[in-house]
Amino acid sequence: xxxxxxxxxxxxxxxxxxxxxxxxxxxxxxxxxxxxxxxxxxxxxxxxxxxxxxxxxxxxxxxxxxxxxxxxxxxxxxxxxxxxxxxxxxxxxxxxxxxxxxxxxxxxxxxxxxxx
Amino acid sequence: xxxxxxxxxxxxxxxxxxxxxxxxxxxxxxxxxxxxxxxxxxxxxxxxxxxxxxxxxxxxxxxxxxxxxxxxxxxxxxxxxxxxxxxxxxxxxxxxxxxxxxxxxxxxxxxxxxxxx
Numbered sequence: 409x410x411x412x413x414x415x416x417x418x419x420x421x422x423x424x425x426x427x428x429x430x431x432x433x434x435x436x437x438x439x440x441x442x443x444x445x446x447x448x449x450x451x452x453x454x455x456x457x458x459x460x461x462x463x464x465x466x467x468x469x470x471x472x473x474x475x476x477x478x479x480x481x482x483x484x485x486x487x488x489x490x491x492x493x494x495x496x497x498x499x500x501x502x503x504x505x506x507x508x509x510x511x512x513x514x515x516x517x518x519x520x521x522x523x524x
Numbered sequence: 525x526x527x528x529x530x531x532x533x534x535x536x537x538x539x540x541x542x543x544x545x546x547x548x549x550x551x552x553x554x555x556x557x558x559x560x561x562x563x564x565x566x567x568x569x570x571x572x573x574x575x576x577x578x579x580x581x582x583x584x585x586x587x588x589x590x591x592x593x594x595x596x597x598x599x600x601x602x603x604x605x606x607x608x609x610x611x612x613x614x615x616x617x618x619x620x621x622x623x624x625x626x627x628x629x630x631x632x633x634x635x636x637x638x639x640x641x
């Protein structure tokens with residue numbers, strides 16, 4: 409069964425450092441998403457990406473964050489200068505469609521980011 | 525405004541009993557999908573069941589069924605014959621097909637289920 413793969417599964421970084429979280433979406437999917445979940449809280453939307461550009465972003469996704477699809481298979485989330493409050497689980501998701509009736513989307517297993 | 529509401533922050537259920545997790549949603553889009561995910565303590569999101577807004581029948585997947593009441597905008601998850609391994613956080617989520625949503629998931633706050641022997 410196809411799956412979304414995220415690496416690393418855990419990352420510990422010092423405050424102020426840059427981190428890159430990687431995702432390999434399912435190969436025929438066109439829509440890509442990043443979400444984050446601070447421990448014990450709800451899952452929050454960060455950004456959606458389609459046709460090599462950001463299609464929607466939330467208030468959380470400020471200038472510290474960026475996404476790209478550098479090589480047609482990987483989908484990365486970069487946090488330029490990490491803060492303690494960036495500590496969270498980050499989920500990547502991908503979908504063949506943008507939602508609606510035929511609307512299944514797949515989540516990766518998550519990257520747990522800890523900023524110290 | 526909250527798109528997905530889960531009113532039960534936590535529930536205890538005895539092994540082998542059934543449990544219903546409530547979810548109500550808010551959308552004006554006629555085309556949408558409703559999802560339930562399980563998140564064990566290890567953190568990954570495990571897809572359980574999906575219901576499309578045009579589906580005539582309630583979705584079922586093994587011990588999971590979705591009680592879809594479109595007019596009431598509710599999509600409750602029923603877990604039958606609970607097992608100890610069902611202890612987890614359960615999230616209800618929705619994807620809409622409106623042009624400005626780009627298919628993002630909108631999640632409820634979750635319900636923590638604890639199954640007791």
